[in-house]
Amino acid sequence: MTENAYARSGVNVDAGDRAVELMKADVQATQGPEVLSAKKTGGFAGLYDFKYLAEGMRHPLLATSTDGVGTKVDLARRLGIFDTIGYDLVGMVVDDLTTSGIKPLFMTDYIACGHVEPERIAAIVRGVAKACAEVGCALVGGETAEHPGLLGEDEFDMAGAATGVVDAPRLLGPARVCAGDMIVGFASSGLHSNGYSLVRKIVSDQGLDWDMPLPDFIKPPAGSPFADRVGSTKANDSASGSTSATGSTSANPAASAYTLGLACLEPTRLYSRLCLDLENQGGEAAWYAGDFSEELDGNRVHAFAHVTGGGLAANLARVIPAGLHAVVDRSAWPVPALFKFLMDRGNIDQTSAEDTWNLGIGMVAIVHPDFVRVAEEAAANAGIGATVIGRVGDSAPASAEAAPETRTISGTKGVEGGTVTLRGTYRF
């Protein structure tokens, strides 16, 4: 066979095949008996046996969600760490399903790159597969596209789509939310996957270095995959002017430091298991006496909101029904130090920060007041901080207009919903 012109044009089919070989075991580990062999279809499509999912369901609804990880891909590329960005992708895609109580079934991923480096692609997909395994979602297909000339040799982008199922009477969402509900915030693991264009702008405008060690008080979050890279003592933070003495015996202090890059690359926390477990515990108790005018059961978990682009208020507003009013107290949780560091270094005002970043709350649960303790305990058992951050009422708080820091947000992301008021002062 003559040399193939297509390989020369930059699209290397062999490298693609090698990447597929490298990722095979990780991908297969996500697939149970419900996933049918590719042999049945010639591999054109991933097949999922519906009989495994509809058992016991009265009225199954399929649900789908798609997303990418924004410009966080560029940070992964710069740091040369490729096996965590897949967590971010699964978090972005699957936890949008989680908000409605939807169990993820299967997922596909798409990676575009300038050049297929098999080990790198396999590392990216390994992260997707590991996160899929954690949330019980089968990774049934994917596409790696080589775009020579359009993307740089080591540049890449990624997107994913997941499909899940929920029994209609158990669908969560704004229709369940009512006055008196409590708003429980679950801690984020860092920036998650939003606001990276702003972070990159700060780093660029202020001449910061991704490799700069962070001040001692900025520590890896619980469950950080980078924790074991970071020594027990910290290197000097010369960039901030502080010179905390270190007892490090490492010949290369920077190698054991928690750097700005690592802190910003912390993978997105996955809330799917915690939230679906809560929904399950919320049960079908008959405490609710109202008329939903829909066939909803009486679960004490009413809705979740995934805090992504637009921040806490904009995403919370999506699940507050029209006519109701959620009030969030900014002082209810400690904002992780990384956010304050970025705000200070970049001269970012509070409004921009809270409209861009999650500021420490990655997922919100709206529950019946009786259920708050269960939610907090379940989160603690999962190693995730949780606390009440607000309450749903049927009118705006009386003092809303008066307090200078109070902001009210409504009608975001194309959803005509209720209103969210942020009030009080952050605890940095």
Added chain:
Amino acid sequence: MTENAYARSGVNVDAGDRAVELMKADVQATQGPEVLSAKKTGGFAGLYDFKYLAEGMRHPLLATSTDGVGTKVDLARRLGIFDTIGYDLVGMVVDDLTTSGIKPLFMTDYIACGHVEPERIAAIVRGVAKACAEVGCALVGGETAEHPGLLGEDEFDMAGAATGVVDAPRLLGPARVCAGDMIVGFASSGLHSNGYSLVRKIVSDQGLDWDMPLPDFIKPPAGSPFADRVGSTKANDSASGSTSATGSTSANPAASAYTLGLACLEPTRLYSRLCLDLENQGGEAAWYAGDFSEELDGNRVHAFAHVTGGGLAANLARVIPAGLHAVVDRSAWPVPALFKFLMDRGNIDQTSAEDTWNLGIGMVAIVHPDFVRVAEEAAANAGIGATVIGRVGDSAPASAEAAPETRTISGTKGVEGGTVTLRGTYRF
């Protein structure tokens, strides 16, 4: 409210909202009563009512597929034509499902761009929505991601994922294919969405211009959206040295010419309706007396192969079972002149061309010999050329080794399947 720093960093939320507004009507036109209102979930996920799809099914299987359109996005950008690339995306994603007889249910799209220009994003999504409507697939969600600094102001990439359903006894694929089956090729509308890195390399290496008028004998395919841009007479093709006289009265010949760029941007033909209609006509006739050892019915349509990356042989081999041997006669169909033009201009050898481009066959049906006429007639009724291009046998053709142009391909794309032999000479 103070100016939002995130908008300044290049991520313009308002432009995104405006794009959503512009595309709303097109997207909603794809959605029937089976798609539930976003109000139920706060818009985090698209919901699809399973009761609309499982009716009458004995054992529903869900299927999913994801893909992009390769570097064809760059051609759309250069020509400033954004409303057809969505057809390509739907073709790439949905027609991978088609191969197994899978009916598409719903789809999501992902667009990454350097800058959200609302009209441009809306035009891209309009193309996706129109193609979705044509194949009866609901467009239930999407994501537009702005990647300032990573992609140029007018650069973009796109990907999509679709989910469909098939009743297990009706699943098509290699398990149905047997010796004696006939291979029917359906005409492509051009390059479809593969091999663009090679096309771009030819254009770049040979100093060609996307705006160059093509020779008269290269005409728009049936159904071309660009046909009405092209005058009834053609401009001179000065680049090729031919000077066919034109009677054009246009003051601007180039504006009415069929250019290289337009020919290469022709949208991917959608085969889903034709193929699913054929599968339906193939019925459950009891002609088949074999033992599938699986619960397959006796449909006379056995498999389809979507001719995408890797060309005809590599994709056909995916649906030929191990032990069987498909022989394709290259002379069975006329290769569209555009391919010969690209091969000649780029000095592309036949092997590279047939391993990269579809060379005129975009979809292949493998059917019982009794069914060939039905398939050809159905295609003709759909305005798609169709002809027998080969046959499935239980051994390699005796003359395979002798003929110098004969090539045999097996075991492609990670699927251990049968073998495909290409023999004979193309009709250019």
